[in-house]
Amino acid sequence: MADDVAPCTASGYLDPSYWDGRFGKEEHYEWFKDFSHFRHLLAPLLSPSLSVLEVGCGNSRLGEELLREGVTGGVTCIDLSPVAVQRMRDRLAEQGTSGVDVVVADMLDLPFESESFDLVIEKGTMDVLFVDSGDPWNPNPTTVDNVTKMLEGIHKVLKPGGKFVSITFGQPHFRRRFFEAPEFTWSVEWNTFGDGFHYFFYILQKGKRSPESNSHQVTLPAVPSFNMLHEELESEDYIFCTNVDEL
Template sequence: MKMDPTLERTNDVAPSTALAYLDPRYWDERFAQEEHYEWFKDYSHFRHLILQHMKPSSSVLELGCGNSQLCDNLYEDGITGLTCIDLSAVAVEKMKKRLLSKGYEEIEVLEADMLDLPFSDECFDVVIEKGTMDVLFVDSGDPWNPQPETVNKVNRMLQGVHRVLKPNGIFISITFGQPHFRCPLFDAREFSWSVEWSTFGDGFHYFVYLLKKGQRSSDSSGNAQKVDMPSISLFHDELEDEDYIFRTNIDEMECLN
């Protein structure tokens, strides 16, 4: 399925092609203009799926925070041990100023690459990302057989996440990537986590993957478990324009139906 080129966008910073998402300059320019944007719905839509896996004492790392308010929302729900990273220095500086203006001084915001996490081993209870890993799939080619470069980048990211998670820590991935594309990557033999997933959204459903370190079954493959999976249809009245652009520019969308 291809994007309708006549689709009117409400967000004037949306690129004409998804390949722009791979360019760091695009993000710096975008974050310089844009104060806030939520990929794949806001916190209220998936709060019930993730908050139960965190405690007030949890140390949480958010990958690719951009200008999302996810960390604000978690903080307001009592999760104060938050560290946020982004590759864009512009996003990091604006995020720092916003959080300080709210008095959320405990949240640490760092400029860092999710492919090269600058943290020691086993230092976070939870790692969370929302739409960040999806950028790695923009030029992945055939979704059933992604290009080796894409697989290598995804593996680097997952290896880093697995490394910084404490024993029994949880990686939460919020995405539109379907299980038959994501689970083979999550379920690589080098990882000790179990894989579960559930969905949220109306019409088009987004996916929440819960990867629980140290809880993999002895049979090292095919252990992904579905939790409350409704049927999927492609559109609904509340689709955000740029989410639509992002999805339809990535080849995974060819296989949704």
């Protein structure tokens, strides 16, 4: 990604005008790797009849990849940026691709009825809410409120038994406090992907939370704790710097 696309400060990612400006220049960018890197984790969750919501689609091609995987129950992609949405609509029209509905919407105020989707996916979208969060062990109240709003909306639009997939830099000891809040009924599993640097792939299934155990860990390798700084790593806009005191 070109250096002139990144904002001057990390908090710039929270400004909607930044995204309009960026998507006006940028044709395509995949946050946290493209579909090929996590297909082995996502494909087993897919079936033709699924209705899918992608939250914060930007200019990703994940929606098209889901169609290629045989999802025919409807794919809806949302983004806060009207520029991103129009450019994706134009791209799909030029390709003659149908089956993906692209909508301008706020992830903190999802405009869908309860129990509308079988699967909700976000890839790097929730991470934007953490760019100005302060201490990762004790995020500021605004971050907590916004992350909670996002998760409440996703929980609401999921059908019973539906799954929420979150692809993120966020480690379990930072994200479980949000995922396992008492108002949510989903189970929590996670895995990792990536060579050298690991990304986290969470699967939360609505209505499957066990009263005996809040979460189930799937072969999680030891990974050091990270704090977010505004630089680049492996073509990402975020870098998580090792906190040596916690090793």
